[in-house]
Amino acid sequence: xxxxxxxxxxxxxxxxxxxxxxxxxxxxxxxxxxxxxxxxxxxxxxxxxxxxxxxxxxxxxxxxxxxxxxxxxxxxxxxxxxxxxxxxxxxxxxxxxxxxxxxxxxxxxxxxxxxxxxxxxxxxxxxxxxxxxxxxxxxxxxxxxxxxxxxxxxxxxxxxxxxxxxxxxxxxxxxxxxxxxxxxxxxxxxxxxxxxxxxxxxxxxxxxxxxxxxxxxxxxxxxxxxxxxxxxxxxxxxxxxxxxxxxxxxxxxxxxxxxxxxxxxxxxxxxxxxxxxxxxxxxxxxxxxxxxxxxxxxxxxxxxxxxxxxxxxxxxxxxxxxxxxxxxxxxxxxxxxxxxxxxxxxxxxxxxxxxxxxxxxxxxxxxxxxxxxxxxxxxxxxxxxxxxxxxxxxxxxxxxxxxxxxxxxxxxxxxxxxxxxxxxxxxxxxxxxxxxxxxxx
Numbered sequence: 001x002x003x004x005x006x007x008x009x010x011x012x013x014x015x016x017x018x019x020x021x022x023x024x025x026x027x028x029x030x031x032x033x034x035x036x037x038x039x040x041x042x043x044x045x046x047x048x049x050x051x052x053x054x055x056x057x058x059x060x061x062x063x064x065x066x067x068x069x070x071x072x073x074x075x076x077x078x079x080x081x082x083x084x085x086x087x088x089x090x091x092x093x094x095x096x097x098x099x100x101x102x103x104x105x106x107x108x109x110x111x112x113x114x115x116x117x118x119x120x121x122x123x124x125x126x127x128x129x130x131x132x133x134x135x136x137x138x139x140x141x142x143x144x145x146x147x148x149x150x151x152x153x154x155x156x157x158x159x160x161x162x163x164x165x166x167x168x169x170x171x172x173x174x175x176x177x178x179x180x181x182x183x184x185x186x187x188x189x190x191x192x193x194x195x196x197x198x199x200x201x202x203x204x205x206x207x208x209x210x211x212x213x214x215x216x217x218x219x220x221x222x223x224x225x226x227x228x229x230x231x232x233x234x235x236x237x238x239x240x241x242x243x244x245x246x247x248x249x250x251x252x253x254x255x256x257x258x259x260x261x262x263x264x265x266x267x268x269x270x271x272x273x274x275x276x277x278x279x280x281x282x283x284x285x286x287x288x289x290x291x292x293x294x295x296x297x298x299x300x301x302x303x304x305x306x307x308x309x310x311x312x313x314x315x316x317x318x319x320x321x322x323x324x325x326x327x328x329x330x331x332x333x334x335x336x337x338x339x340x341x342x343x344x345x346x347x348x349x350x351x352x353x354x355x356x357x358x359x360x361x362x363x364x365x366x367x368x369x370x371x372x373x374x375x376x377x378x379x380x381x382x383x384x385x386x387x388x389x390x391x392x393x394x395x396x397x398x399x400x401x402x403x404x405x406x407x408x409x410x411x412x413x414x415x416x417x418x419x420x421x422x423x424x425x426x427x428x429x430x431x432x433x434x435x436x437x438x439x440x441x
Contacts, residue, residue, distance in 0.1 A: 003056050004053070004054050004055065004056050005053040005054070005056050005058065005059050005060050005064075006053060006054060006060075006097050007097065007100060007101060009096070009100070010093055010096070010276075011054065011093060011097060012050045012053075012054060012090045012093040012094050012097075013089075013093070014054060016085070016086055016089055016090055017047060017050055017051050017054060017090065019083060019084065019085045019086070020043075020044055020047045020083065020085045021083055022044045022047075022048075023044075023082065023083065024044065025080050025081060025082055026042065026043040026044060026076075026077035026080050026081055026087075027042050027044075028080070029076035029077060029079070029080045029351045029352070030042050030043055030076065030077055031072055031074060031076070031352050031353045031355070031367075031371050032070050032071065032072065032367060033045075034352065035367055035370055035371070040063070040067045041067055041070055041071075043071075043077035043081075043085075043087050045067070046067055046068060046071060046087075046091075046094075047085070047087070047090060049063070049064050049067055049068070050090060050094055053097075060097060060098060060101050060102050061102055061103075064098075065098050065102050068091070068094055068095065068098060069098070069363070069364070070364065070367070071091060072320075072353050072355070072357035072360050072371075073088075073091055073230050073357055073358065073360075074320035074324060074353035074357055075087065075088050075320060075321070075324035075325045076320065076324050076351045076352065076353065078324055078325075079323070079324045079327075079351065080351070088325065089272070092229065092230075092232075092269075094232075095230075095231065095232025096232045096233075096234040097232075098232055099231075099232040099233055099234070108363075111151055111362075111363070112231075112359075112363065115227070115359050115362060115363075116227065116228065116231075116233060116236060119191060119192060119227060119359075120191055120222070120223035120225075120227060120228070120236075120240065121191070121222075121223065122191055122194060122195055122222070125167075125191060125192065125195040125196075126167050126168055126195055129162050129164060129167040129168075129195060129196070130164065132159050132162045133162040133164060135156070135159070136159070136161070136162060145157075150365045150366065151362060151363065151365055153365070154361060154362055154365035154368065154369070155362050157400055158361060158362070158396045158397065158400060160196045160197075160395075160396055160399075162196075166196075166198040166199060167195045167196065167198065169198050170219070171187075171189055171194075171198075171201055171202070171205060171217045172205065172217065173216065173217055173218070173219060174214070174215070174216055174217075175205050175206075175208070175209045175214070175215040175217075176209070176214050177209045177210070177211075177212045177213060177214060178209075179212060180212065181212060181213070181214045182211070182212030182213060182301060182304070183212065183213045183214075183254050183255065183297075183301070184213070184214045184216070184252065184253045184254050185208060185213050185214070185215055185216070185253050185254060185255045185256070185257045185292075185297065186215075186216045186217070186218065186248050186251045186253045186255075186256050186257065187201070187204060187205065187208075187215055187216070187217045187256075187257050187258075187259075188221065188224060188244075188248075188256065188257070188258045188259075188260070188263060188267070189201050189217055189221060190224075190258075190259075190260050190263055190392075191222075191223050192392050192393075193259065193260050193263075193392050196392065197392045197395070197409070199412070199424070200259055200392075200409045200411065200412060201217075201259065203409070203411050203412045203414075203415035204257070204259045204294055204411050205217070206415050206418075206419075207294075207298070207305075207411050207414055207415050207418060208257065208294075208297075210304070210305035210418050211298065211301050211303070211304050211305055212301070212304050213297075213301075215257075216251055216253060218247055218248070218251065220247055221244065221247045221248070222240065222243055222244070222247075223240045223244075224240055224241070224244045224263045224266055224267055225237040225238070225239070225240030225241045225244070225266060226260075226262045226263045226265070226266035226267075226358070227262075227358055227359060228240065229241075229266045229269065229273065230262065230266070230357075230358045230359075231358060231359055237266070237273060238273065238274070241266075241267075241270050241273055241274065241284070242274075242280060244267070244270075244287075245270065245280070245283055245284060245287045248287065249283060249286070249287055253290070254290070255290050255291070255292045255297055256287070256290045256291050256292070257292055257293075257294050257297055258291060258292070258293055258294065259293070259294045259390065259409065259411060260390075260391060260392060261293070261319035261320070261321040261322035261325075261326070261390050261391040261394075262319075262321045262358060262391060262393065264291060264292075264293045264321070264322070264326060265321040265322070265325040265326050267287070267288060267291045268288050268291050268326060269288070270284040270287055270288045271284045271285040271287075271288040271289075293322060293326065293328050293331070293390070294390075294410075294411050295328065295331045295332040295335050295390065295410055295411075296328055296331050298331075298335045298411075298414070299330075299331035299334050299335055303338050305418045306418065307338055307339050307340055307414075307417045307418060308340070308417050308418070308419075308420035309339075309340040309341040309417075310339055310340070310341050310342055310413070310416065310417050310423065311341040312341065312342055312343070312384075312385040312386050312423075313343045313345060313382075313383070313384045313385045313386075314336060314342050314343065314344050314345070314384060314385065314386045314387075314388055314413070315345050315346075315347055315379055315382050315384035315386070315387045315388070316332065316333060316336065316344055316345070316346060316347075316388050316389070316410075317347060317350075317354065317375070317379070317387060317388070317389040317394060317398070318350055318351075318389075319389055319390050319391035319393075319394050320353050320357065321391065322390050322391065324351075332388075332390060332410050335410060335414060336388065336410055336413065336414070338414075339413065339414060339417040340417075342413075345382050345384060346382075347375075347378045347379060347381075347382060348378045348381055348382070349374070349375075349378050352371065352374065352375070353371060353375075354371060354372055354375040354394050354397050354398050355367065355368035355369065355370070355371030355372045355375070355397055356368070356372075356391070356393035356394050356396065356397035356398075357393070358393065361393075361397050368397070369401075372397050372398065372400060372401045373401050375397075375398055375401070376398060376401035376402040379398070379402055379405065380402075380405075384405060385405075385406075386405070386406050386407070386408060386413070386423070387402070387405050387406070387407045387408070388407070388408050388409070388410050388413055389407070389409070389410075390409060390410055395407050395409070406423075408423055412424070
């Protein structure tokens with residue numbers, strides 16, 4: 001019998017590989033198959049490649065790595081599969097195999113290492129924010145478009161509007177509601193979220209307090225490891241998962257609240273990531289059981305705070321790691337429908353990823369751009385006043401291609417309604433001439 005091409009550290013399991021019956025129900029929902037129509041760039045095609053590698057019939061270099069790298073990891077296929085194939089677990093087993101055993105080209109390796117040297121660290125992101133502000137003030141983007149290679153062009157194009165006051169702001173460690181405490185929660189403030197979307201964290205704290213929650217936000221928290229987990233950097237993910245558990249497990253809270261879809265997905269997976277570690281398995285299981293997306297938690301609580309009217313046609317975009325990976329679809333919509341005046345509309349091809357997918361839009365800029373343009377076209381087709389989505393990566397990716405339509409996190413729209421004011425967009429540079437929706441008592 002031929003030896004497997006995978007090493008012995010958690011390879012894709014034969015049992016999970018055999019679950020796929022190659023029926024094809026996943027094909028219409030797979031972004032890369034929709035772009036290229038290539039069988040090996042579909043979920044069943046990638047499972048076939050894993051099957052061949054597990055049998056030792058192909059190596060990990062070349063085609064295997066190319067097609068696994070091209071996967072966004074959006075998990076739309078998991079939602080679509082009638083056989084319950086756990087493609088998420090297969091992909092998250094295959095990618096570390098590549099990272100350990102495949103020698104990447106120097107620029108590819110350097111670029112990926114640069115991403116992981118910057119994005120998981122808030123202090124480094126704040127330093128980058130200063131450089132980014134200078135970059136934007138000097139209007140260097142046009143020059144960069146002409147001279148930078150595709151990956152660096154994509155990275156600079158995704159740069160959000162930099163506001164140093166927000167980038168260097170800190171959140172209160174504890175916020176108490178005015179009335180009785182209905183629930184005590186801890187908030188993950190995040191990395192990119194806290195530096196470039198700090199206002200989302202502020203709105204999250206306010207809404208939770210208005211709904212009767214005491215909110216603890218530990219200063220010592222860091223990266224949750226989501227980027228590393230989804231990119232196959234297993235040691236990075238393990239390191240940051242353990243640190244996150246250590247930070248939050250000692251807090252006397254009922255739930256750990258997350259307002260970033262990718263982070264929430266990873267934190268719920270800690271129980272699988274650390275399942276084989278006798279020191280951490282039970283701690284990880286207990287931690288993951290407490291994790292809630294902000295919309296999940298709000299949907300569990302009967303609305304307490306008064307909602308003021310906001311007359312707006314609101315398009316909701318399902319972030320993949322919220323809708324597909326976590327199965328949280330009804331809750332965000334239910335929360336938004338508590339706002340009087342909001343007309344909530346879904347998007348055509350809602351199951352297709354926008355092309356953000358963690359670091360995907362930086363390491364695979366061409367297909368990410370095609371998917372971003374496609375998503376922007378589907379948003380324009382429903383002619384909304386606002387776009388709402390629960391992930392900063394989606395806001396950055398869609399904002400690159402969508403002019404004139406303000407974009408918000410769901411909690412920001414709810415916060416504006418509770419406060420009785422007009423919503424303020426997260427992506428102010430993307431607002432065109434369209435009038436903002438009205439908010440009134």
